[in-house]
Amino acid sequence: MTARSSLTVVLAAGEGTRMRSSVPKVLHPVAGQPLLVHVLQAAPNGTDAALAVVIGPNHEAVEQAVRRVRPEATTFVQRDRLGTAHAVLAAREAIARGADDLLVAFGDTPLISARTFERLRAPLKNGAALAVLGFRAADPTGYGRLLMEGDRLVAIREHADASPEERKITLCNAGVMAFDGRKALEIIDRIGNANSKREYYLVDAVSIVRNLGLEAVVIETSEDEVRGINDKAQLAEAEGVMQARLRKAALDAGVTLIAPETVFLAADTTFGKDVTIEPFVVIGPGVSISDGAVIHSFSHIVQASIGKNTSVGPYARLRPGTSLGDGARIGNFVETKAATLQAGVKVNHLSYIGDAEIGANTNIGAGTITCNYDGFSKHKTTIGKNAFIGTNSSLVAPVNIGDGAYVGSGSVITKDVPDDALAVERSPQTIREGGAARIREMKTRGKKPKA
């Protein structure tokens, strides 16, 4: 049997008024990734699986997010937001090509899995014209209710239009639907807007299917997979569900999480073997952690690649563009950004390493700062291998420090230091009498002595 072709239409044109934000709703992140991106990654993919996304006018950022994850997708703009059925029809051109299965999903239900899309398609093979994803809601307020006669789905009633009796129904519409692709347009074109909001509701497809003498069925899933996000409270709930999933997946893959509930991961975090993450660590998008690495408590890591057998933190901040070679050590109160630290580099205390490259086995003393910004632009610091930077040194970029070079503590380095050279650059210390007298004078004036 040949595989059935599919078109998935993802609706992402809503303003998301209830988020009270200037950012389009579908771009708000869960586990470091926009809501919409989660949906696009779960949607059927591959040959015979087309994707269309319906976006709002002036939502270039949404378009860019689509391009990034599913470059082959077509996007359609829905100019007036007249409801979910109206939004689907914005993609008419794609639907008219007539895939076997037409799937419709919402950009604001990020917890859905690829498997659920497949489950929903199954009834179409057996002749159903429409399959609706349903779930039992703990609090069904706001969701469309599935009206059943026995185990037959007869209609979906939106909350605003539901009677008090209907509002007691907890079986709800998740928003994901699968249509027989060849009948879909005929069905959706018949949807009107005779409801309290004067919107074209996709949910009305159910009663139309019934009136055409065709079959509509429900496939049930858990609430945690289909939480729709309309406001910030729901966004936080979805984050909680996603974090629980990511922690479980990490534990299952062999990562040691001492207090999993205190560790925040991103959807794209990758781990090698025997990685340990101590309590209270936050990992943002784009992080890979290799075998044997230990991330100590209170570290914050975004867009960084962490080599094997490294040690990070406690209290380390690895910012975008950080790359740590095998065996590197980043200690407490160290910040890195756009920095490549080769194998065995040590930055153990209180340093800022930005726009820098550091060769293998170099030791960076406490309090070393790469002065990468001169108030106008950013400059680079390059340090060779086996070098030693003494404590509290300021490396004023652009500057190169050679292999095996030694910088004396407290230096302000403004000129390149050749290989194997010794550089000490600090003002000579002056010693005079009168320290105690000055302190006494200040105390009598009620001031604290200044250093």
Ligand code: UD1
């Ligand atoms: C919708 C369903 C409801 C279901 C719930 C599940 C309808 C009419 N209602 O309600 O039955 O229980 O989802 O979460 O389908 N959108 C557009 N253009 C529009 C309107 C909406 O693109 O003109 C998009 C939104 O961006 C969003 C999705 O469609 O991603 C759903 O719209 P939303 O307004 O959130 O619908 P709900 O009221 O949540």
Ligand code: CA
């Ligand atoms: Ca919604």
